[in-house]
Amino acid sequence: MAERLRLGDLEVRYRIEGRPDAPWLTLCHPLACDLSLWDAQMAALTPHFQVLRYDLRGHGGSSAPPGPYSFPLLVDDLLGLLDALGIARSHFVGLSLGGMIGQYFALTAPERLGRLVLASTTSALGPEVEPLWRKRIARAREGGMATQVESFLERWFTAPYRLDHPALMASIAGLICATPVEGYAACAALIPTLDITARLGAIRAPTLVLAGELDSSTPPAMAELITLSIPGARQDVIPDAAHLCNVEQSERFNDLLLEFLEPQSH
Ligand SMILES: O=C(O)CC1=CCC(=O)O1
Numbered sequence: 685m686a687e688r689l690r691l692g693d694l695e696v697r698y699r700i701e702g703r704p705d706a707p708w709l710t711l712c713h714p715l716a717c718d719l720s721l722w723d724a725q726m727a728a729l730t731p732h733f734q735v736l737r738y739d740l741r742g743h744g745g746s747s748a749p750p751g752p753y754s755f756p757l758l759v760d761d762l763l764g765l766l767d768a769l770g771i772a773r774s775h776f777v778g779l780s781l782g783g784m785i786g787q788y789f790a791l792t793a794p795e796r797l798g799r800l801v802l803a804s805t806t807s808a809l810g811p812e813v814e815p816l817w818r819k820r821i822a823r824a825r826e827g828g829m830a831t832q833v834e835s836f837l838e839r840w841f842t843a844p845y846r847l848d849h850p851a852l853m854a855s856i857a858g859l860i861c862a863t864p865v866e867g868y869a870a871c872a873a874l875i876p877t878l879d880i881t882a883r884l885g886a887i888r889a890p891t892l893v894l895a896g897e898l899d900s901s902t903p904p905a906m907a908e909l910i911t912l913s914i915p916g917a918r919q920d921v922i923p924d925a926a927h928l929c930n931v932e933q934s935e936r937f938n939d940l941l942l943e944f945l946e947p948q949s950h
Contacts, residue, residue: 686719686745691764697745698738698765702730707798708774709733709945712762712782714804714928715871716829716836716863717856718744721779724934725941732947736774738765740781742867744859751870755788755878758871763793775945777801779930780902781871787880787910790887799945800887803894803937804927806906807881807913814876821869829865833857839901840928852931884913891917892944894937896925918944 686699699719702709709729713721719737729735739746741753741761762785766774775798778786783805790800823831837846837853846853891914895907904921911919920940925933 688745689765689768691761691768693747693749694741694761694764695747696738696741696761696765698736698769700734700736700769701726702733702735704734706733706947708771709735710762710766710771710774710776711735711737712776712778712785713737713740713743714780714782715875716743716832716860716868718859718862720744720859721928722930724931725938728938728942732942733775733945736765736769736771738762740785740867740871742870743863746867748864748867748870750866751873753870753874755785755874756792758785758874759788759792762789763796766796772796773798775799775801777803777941778805779803780805780927781875784875784878784880787884787887790889790891791880791883794888797889800889800891801894801941801944802891802907802910804896804899804902804929805910806878806902807884807910808879809876809902809906811876817872817876821872824865824868824872829861829863829868832868833860836860840926841932842898842924842926845926845932856928856931881909881913884910885915887914887917890944892940893917893919894929894940895919895921896927896929896932897921897923898925899927899929901927
């Protein structure tokens with residue numbers, strides 16, 4: 685069952701599942717989603733870890749304080765949550781926006797981090813994407829989150845997968861529509877500002893970088909740049925997956941997580 689706690693200006697919704705005696709593993713979701721985005725991982729992870737998943741500021745059941753937000757603020761939220769729950773150290777899996785937060789987390793509080801998985805993410809999209817994100821935010825403000833659904837689903841899943849999974853597409857569309865416009869706008873505005881590649885050499889956590897082979901939002905080349913920048917990082921490309929590779933190829937994604945996180949060694 686999800687719980688809530690207050691951290692300063694933020695009420696955060698989170699869920700803890702898994703083995704109480706096992707190492708902590710924290711899951712951080714993408715833009716316009718919530719903690720349910722990890723549902724397809726839970727059966728594989730909970731026998732081995734104490735899994736914490738939470739809704740980002742401005743998303744799901746967490747509150748949406750007015751923007752602007754910043755990556756350091758999103759990391760403060762995460763650290764506040766870990767502190768409040770008495771979690772000294774956790775592995776971390778972040779996908780897309782969650783992976784951007786993961787890079788900041790690794791640099792800000794290395795002593796709180798075990799192993800790091802950065803999935804479908806980037807260390808810099810480049811200033812040229814700023815007008816695109818500005819337009820998306822403006823459309824969401826004018827017409828609501830329903831205006832974002834079609835293009836998100838097209839970027840997040842391959843066409844054959846969308847056609848074969850209409851009920852799942854409807855449920856993901858529901859997540860997008862349920863995201864408060866303010867929270868979406870404040871988080872989406874951060875994406876074109878990300879420019880952290882030059883700092884990644886300071887990350888010491890063992891790191892796995894995952895990319896969907898067919899991801900047009902954060903293609904494998906962006907994963908490769910992260911992998912080359914973090915000392916000792918490993919990379920895997922997941923075939924037949926677009927941006928939300930943890931959903932579209934959940935079995936392969938879960939296998940790669942478990943292989944990297946080596947739960948039996950704890
Ligand atoms: O939706 C996209 O195209 C890419 C994206 C950036 C941050 C995020 O969570 O998704």
